[in-house]
Amino acid sequence: MIDAAWLNPVIAFSIGILLSFKLRKISARVQSRRGPLIWLPDRWHDINRSKVLQPLYDIIKLFSKQTIIPSTATPFFIAGPILALMCAVLATLFVPVAGISFDYSFSLVVLFYLLMGEILFIIMGGISSASLFSAIGGVREIDLMLANEIPFILGTFALAITFDTLSIQQMMGFNILINPFAALAVLLSIIVKLHIKPFDIPEADTEIVNGLTTEYGGKLLGVLETARIIMVFVLIALFVDLFLWIPSSGALAWVIFLAGVIATGVLIGFMNSLFARFRIDQATRWLFKIPLLVSVLAIGWAVLWRYVL
Amino acid sequence: MSKPHLNLIIREIKADTLGEEVSDLLEKGARMIYTSGVDMGVRGIQVNYYFCFDHHEPSQHTILRTYLDRKNPVIHSVTPVTSQADWSERELIEFLGITVEGHPNPTHLWLPLDWKEIYTGEKPVAHPDTERINTAPPVKPLKDNIVTLPLTTIPYGPYHPAFIESNYLKMSVEDEVVRKADLKLGFNHRGIIKLMERRDYYKDLFLAERVCGICNTHHSLSFAMSVEDLAAVEVPQKAQMARTLLCEMERIQSHLLSIGLIGDLTGFRTMLMHAIRIREEMQDCLEVVSGQRVTHGLIALGGIRRDITENQTDFILSKLKIMKKSVPQFFDQCQSNDVLMGRLKDVGILKRENALKSGAIGPVARGSGLRIDVRKNSPFAAYEDVDWDIVTENGCDCLARIKVKMRETLMSMHICEQCCDKIKIAPSSLAAKVNELPCGETISRSEAPRGELLYHVVSNGTNTPAFVRIRVPTFINARIMLELIHGCWLADVPAIISSVDPCYSCTDRVTIFKGKEQSIVDMRSLGGRR
Amino acid sequence: MKPYFIIAIFILVISVLGTLFLSNESGMTIIFFLFAELASLVSFYIFFSVIIPSLFPEYRNTDENFNCGASGIYLNQEEMYTPKTPFGSVKDE
Structure with a gap:
């Protein structure tokens, strides 16, 4: 008997493609452009094929390109993206997709390390390319990681304290009512992890070309893009599972799950197109101020409900 | 309505008294605009120092002129006296081979650093079979010119997402803080000034438009104004109004683009897209008036080439009515974005006294509270007949420069409306006839979107100008930009660059060789690259 | 040194002490893992923020x-x- 959770990476990739399409489309509409078209008349087929699967076409294109490896790069340059992709794929197994996932009594801890590992492997691959822009991007990414992961940890553990478990399956529910502070803290740190607009500092293209991925191209960049698309799904699905999930099963579970994913995706898409980019010192200061405060409040709220009342 | 007389004094002085004369003029409150050099043959190399007093009293200009020996051209630098002469003197060093004594940083700005070794030390020999010239650099290491600090050096360019045009900005950073910066130009060198000397005045007018894509009307207008000054013709009133209208329309589209670009460079792509959407209305107007979206070609010697009809002015007025709603709305939206404002506020501060000392012009000067605007200081076209005022801000930072551009856009729309109304009732004469051009010389200045633009045209009585010298606004402002970059965060560099809004294609247009052999080398090394 | 380094070391000390004290207690696994995650995050941060500047040429x-x-x-x-x-x-x- 094969567990249905083994299908999670495939589902994650396909929904991730649709989510990236959604992000593109929303930012295009906010910028008063058309963006990738949803439907095209048949007679336009030779002119323009950019449609819903445009992110997939981009990845296929990258995989058909030649990979250029700088002469100064170390073997970690190749290992970094592949390990990052592996982390992302493994992370999908622990995030419930419509309630289906592998579950252990400490799956939140495993998921946390997988999510952090993905970022660390990208940093490792980037800085071993010996590009100066990658090094600066790495410094920015690591600064951002410190400021961002603490609210993430505190926010998720606030739920863990409330439900007295470390299993994601047992934590799931419409917890945004139970602990709104935790929901806010986790949402903000998800936005930072995905490099959504005010926080796309590590890959700021006008400042440090493309940050960590400056030297990547071809198949390795395709691997990185795949990992990024899976991460978009994993983080959004994690938020939906933890805060917007209504316990159900079968087709209804899928409806609720997808509705939650789309709602969160739309929210993130609007954020992405409505902000300028922070400077790194502004971003870390802001992250240490507001999300940290919110997450400490979340822990306090959880402890209050669990132990005092 | 007569054109206000341009008060130009040309004083010929000895080369050794130059330093005193320059400091004397500067004490009187002059701004040093430019320094140009021309190889005049027998008389030697003519060096002109352009000064203007027009921010104190209107239309006052002085040119200090001196002649240098052709065999051994040596001149004392005035850069220690005023930093405004810095880049001009480096230009003299590069393009005329003048030795400027006492220049603090006599390095190449346009030419390759090892230019001397490559092209003057040993004549390049073509390969017998391929007929190619070996342009490989010499083996011996170059002398140091920038940063010798043990810091990390970051190259921006020759191609970088923050630059639209190619240039090379090199910065030494210490943990994301820029310690030193240097700029290398010369990637867009086209030798337009040299080309102008070979073509007649009518063709030069359209060649001047090609100096810059985005302020092309101002270039051709400045050239036309200096030729009209030489020929002493009176430009008809309708043509003056049409020229003012064109200039202001161009300023609107240029400012909207640069406001959008600052959003793009600080990561706010939505702002760029909306700026371009709004700007499209203006581009439509320009297309209706001139037939083209980029180079308009509407200025003629003595007037304008085509009439601006009543239908066209009505079209412009209707578009302006739309823009009067959408532009302030867009500006309000930009200014209500906290993240963007946080990125621009207190970044790249240029104090008022520093701006005065380094000769800042255009929105950079007005963002520091200086009332420097050629349109008011030495009025050209019909700027005296319309109701407007200089826009200044006292913030001295990037935000103030953006606000100046925003308010100037609104002011330009106000001027455009008045021009449209006045064109309708103006007498229908379009252009005065330019019959003959006597020997003589004149300068003309206009206020391009990025700052003051200077044309120096000398006629020798033939159908081609003896020489033309152009000083573009970026020439001054890019040097100030380098000063602003010192000591800021790496992430602020794109914001500062886009607030100064440099246009390197303008700056890269010159070439000033007149010697026979060197002229060939020059064309090969510079013109061939682009 | 970076200003956030002090914060990082502060969190590291607290979380290491927390893990040490909580490792013997049985009912507090969640808090124990919380401290363990914080400790590992901060140690990753210190590790990389020391290494990357050494890569600057x-x-x-x-x-x-x-x-x-x-x-x-x-x-x-x-x-x-x-x-x-x-x-x-x-x-x-």
Whole structure:
């Protein structure tokens, strides 16, 4: 008997493609452009094929390109993206997709390390390319990681304290009512992890070309893009599972799950197109101020409900 | 309505008294605009120092002129006296081979650093079979010119997402803080000034438009104004109004683009897209008036080439009515974005006294509270007949420069409306006839979107100008930009660059060789690259 | 040193002490894992923020690439940036 959770990476990739399409489309509409078209008349087929699967076409294109490896790069340059992709794929197994996932009594801890590992492997691959822009991007990414992961940890553990478990399956529910502070803290740190607009500092293209991925191209960049698309799904699905999930099963579970994913995706898409980019010192200061405060409040709220009342 | 007389004094002085004369003029409150050099043959190399007093009293200009020996051209630098002469003197060093004594940083700005070794030390020999010239650099290491600090050096360019045009900005950073910066130009060198000397005045007018894509009307207008000054013709009133209208329309589209670009460079792509959407209305107007979206070609010697009809002015007025709603709305939206404002506020501060000392012009000067605007200081076209005022801000930072551009856009729309109304009732004469051009010389200045633009045209009585010298606004402002970059965060560099809004294609247009052999080398090394 | 380094070390000390004290208690696994995650996060941060600046190249012949394209290469081999530690290094000859 094969567990249905083994299908999670495939589902994650396909929904991730649709989510990236959604992000593109929303930012295009906010910028008063058309963006990738949803439907095209048949007679336009030779002119323009950019449609819903445009992110997939981009990845296929990258995989058909030649990979250029700088002469100064170390073997970690190749290992970094592949390990990052592996982390992302493994992370999908622990995030419930419509309630289906592998579950252990400490799956939140495993998921946390997988999510952090993905970022660390990208940093490792980037800085071993010996590009100066990658090094600066790495410094920015690591600064951002410190400021961002603490609210993430505190926010998720606030739920863990409330439900007295470390299993994601047992934590799931419409917890945004139970602990709104935790929901806010986790949402903000998800936005930072995905490099959504005010926080796309590590890959700021006008400042440090493309940050960590400056030297990547071809198949390795395709691997990185795949990992990024899976991460978009994993983080959004994690938020939906933890805060917007209504316990159900079968087709209804899928409806609720997808509705939650789309709602969160739309929210993130609007954020992405409505902000300028922070400077790194502004971003870390802001992250240490507001999300940290919110997450400490979340822990306090959880402890209050669990132990005092 | 007569054109206000341009008060130009040309004083010929000895080369050794130059330093005193320059400091004397500067004490009187002059701004040093430019320094140009021309190889005049027998008389030697003519060096002109352009000064203007027009921010104190209107239309006052002085040119200090001196002649240098052709065999051994040596001149004392005035850069220690005023930093405004810095880049001009480096230009003299590069393009005329003048030795400027006492220049603090006599390095190449346009030419390759090892230019001397490559092209003057040993004549390049073509390969017998391929007929190619070996342009490989010499083996011996170059002398140091920038940063010798043990810091990390970051190259921006020759191609970088923050630059639209190619240039090379090199910065030494210490943990994301820029310690030193240097700029290398010369990637867009086209030798337009040299080309102008070979073509007649009518063709030069359209060649001047090609100096810059985005302020092309101002270039051709400045050239036309200096030729009209030489020929002493009176430009008809309708043509003056049409020229003012064109200039202001161009300023609107240029400012909207640069406001959008600052959003793009600080990561706010939505702002760029909306700026371009709004700007499209203006581009439509320009297309209706001139037939083209980029180079308009509407200025003629003595007037304008085509009439601006009543239908066209009505079209412009209707578009302006739309823009009067959408532009302030867009500006309000930009200014209500906290993240963007946080990125621009207190970044790249240029104090008022520093701006005065380094000769800042255009929105950079007005963002520091200086009332420097050629349109008011030495009025050209019909700027005296319309109701407007200089826009200044006292913030001295990037935000103030953006606000100046925003308010100037609104002011330009106000001027455009008045021009449209006045064109309708103006007498229908379009252009005065330019019959003959006597020997003589004149300068003309206009206020391009990025700052003051200077044309120096000398006629020798033939159908081609003896020489033309152009000083573009970026020439001054890019040097100030380098000063602003010192000591800021790496992430602020794109914001500062886009607030100064440099246009390197303008700056890269010159070439000033007149010697026979060197002229060939020059064309090969510079013109061939682009 | 970076200002956030102090915060990082502060969190590290607290979380290591927390894990040490909580490792014997049985009912507090969640708090124990919380501290363990914080400790590992901060140690990753310190590890990378020490390593990456050491990858920044020291000054070498930076003028070679400043010659406006007169030579074929504008980024000279001499100026290529190579990491030194800790993921091995491939020095250009």
